[in-house]
Amino acid sequence: MSAFGPEASMxxxxxxxxxxxxxxxxxxxxxITAVRRGPAGLRRPWDRAxxxxxxxxxxxxxxxxxxxxxxxxxxxxxxxxxxxxxxxLTVVPANEPEPDHLHLVFPLDDGSELRYRDVRRFGSVEYFxxxxxxxTEMNRxxxxxxxxxxxxxxxxAVTGTARNLKAVLLDQSVVAGxxxxxxxxxxxxxxxxxxxxxxxxxxxxxxxxxxxxxxxLTRAVASRxxxxxxxxxxxxxxxxxxxxxxxxxxxxxxxxxxxxxIACVRLxxxxxxxxxxxxxxxxxRRATDRPGSRSGGRPGGRAxxxxxxxxxxxxxxxxxx
DNA sequence: CTGTAATCCTGCGAGC
DNA sequence: TGCTCGCAGGATTACA
Numbered sequence: 001m002s003a004f005g006p007e008a009s010m011x012x013x014x015x016x017x018x019x020x021x022x023x024x025x026x027x028x029x030x031x032i033t034a035v036r037r038g039p040a041g042l043r044r045p046w047d048r049a050x051x052x053x054x055x056x057x058x059x060x061x062x063x064x065x066x067x068x069x070x071x072x073x074x075x076x077x078x079x080x081x082x083x084x085x086x087x088x089l090t091v092v093p094a095n096e097p098e099p100d101h102l103h104l105v106f107p108l109d110d111g112s113e114l115r116y117r118d119v120r121r122f123g124s125v126e127y128f129x130x131x132x133x134x135x136t137e138m139n140r141x142x143x144x145x146x147x148x149x150x151x152x153x154x155x156x157a158v159t160g161t162a163r164n165l166k167a168v169l170l171d172q173s174v175v176a177g178x179x180x181x182x183x184x185x186x187x188x189x190x191x192x193x194x195x196x197x198x199x200x201x202x203x204x205x206x207x208x209x210x211x212x213x214x215x216x217l218t219r220a221v222a223s224r225x226x227x228x229x230x231x232x233x234x235x236x237x238x239x240x241x242x243x244x245x246x247x248x249x250x251x252x253x254x255x256x257x258x259x260x261x262i263a264c265v266r267l268x269x270x271x272x273x274x275x276x277x278x279x280x281x282x283x284x285r286r287a288t289d290r291p292g293s294r295s296g297g298r299p300g301g302r303a304x305x306x307x308x309x310x311x312x313x314x315x316x317x318x319x320x321x
Numbered sequence: 322c323t324g325t326a327a328t329c330c331t332g333c334g335a336g337c
Numbered sequence: 338t339g340c341t342c343g344c345a346g347g348a349t350t351a352c353a
Contacts, residue, residue: 010345010346010347011347012347040330043329043330043347043348067347082347082348083347084329084330084346084347084348085330085331085345085346085347086330086331086332101331118330119330119331119332120329120330120331120332120345120346121329121330121331122329122330122346122347122348123347161322161323162322162323163322163323163324164324167323167324170347172347172348179346179347180345180346180347268324268325269324269325269326269346270345270346270347271344271345271346
């Protein structure tokens with residue numbers, strides 16, 4: 001592992017879930033007593049009025065949605081955090097020495113404090129006075145959580161686009177929480193080339209992908225996510241899933257299944273790792289396939305072509321009113 | 322519609 | 338030793 005920065009945790013769903021779980025018992029029931037800010041701004045600018053709004057706010061709970069951490073505050077208010085690439089959200093004793101790149105500190109009523117540190121400042125911390133309004137907006141932009149995905153809806157979303165699988169998996173409106181690492185790992189587990197187009201997948205391949213996403217993320221959550229270099233979760237413990245990477249960051253190393261060197265190409269603007277043998281680019285044709293068996297009569301589900309102005313895009317498939 | 326690339330940002334390692 | 342450069346990438350935006 002040489003090409004990764006020192007803070008590179010690349011927080012995807014498993015890492016964010018780990019942080020949320022670590023923070024939950026440390027934050028629940030606590031009251032924020034002040035707000036301190038560092039000089040550097042984050043992705044979304046901090047509103048000075050939030051200082052007063054947060055002071056005295058009691059924390060009711062900590063949740064995760066996609067890659068977002070949601071800190072529920074009393075009176076239906078919300079603190080929303082995105083870790084970006086290098087964000088770290090921790091609760092530590094207030095007398096703990098402050099590290100560099102510390103951007104936000106929320107002292108708590110028990111002598112500890114919630115800290116947001118972020119070297120590359122791709123992350124964000126935002127306050128919302130109306131929790132329900134934010135959730136409505138998030139549910140409009142985010143697809144379903146990747147656990148217990150409805151196979152039919154997932155198949156519709158995947159086969160309804162000409163984009164490649166890597167782009168589809170990174171699209172948070174299709175499935176929420178998948179990032180570059182777990183997209184590659186899921187494609188490997190499903191034995192699908194990440195450059196395959198969504199609409200080229202047969203139903204059985206869609207189901208394989210669906211199952212692979214869930215399996216990879218479940219295992220990663222159980223391992224407390226992946227630690228690349230010295231990333232730590234909200235409690236200071238390291239993740240272990242990086243030792244289970246089959247393809248990610250393993251360019252040139254042997255495929256764990258067939259020993260073929262892992263390849264790396266750029267897809268959707270991201271480095272994409274795969275086994276050229278286990279994940280063939282061309283859709284496999286089975287000997288048992290009857291020639292000419294799939295002809296007419298597509299089930300009439302016409303999802304596209306909505307004339308309205310808004311860009312509904314692929315989101316329509318997984319959206320529910 | 323799809324893809325590509327730039328944007329934000331810092332640290333690291335390769336190369337000179 | 339010390340410099341530049343490319344790269345890492347989540348989300349967003351502009352453009353081909």
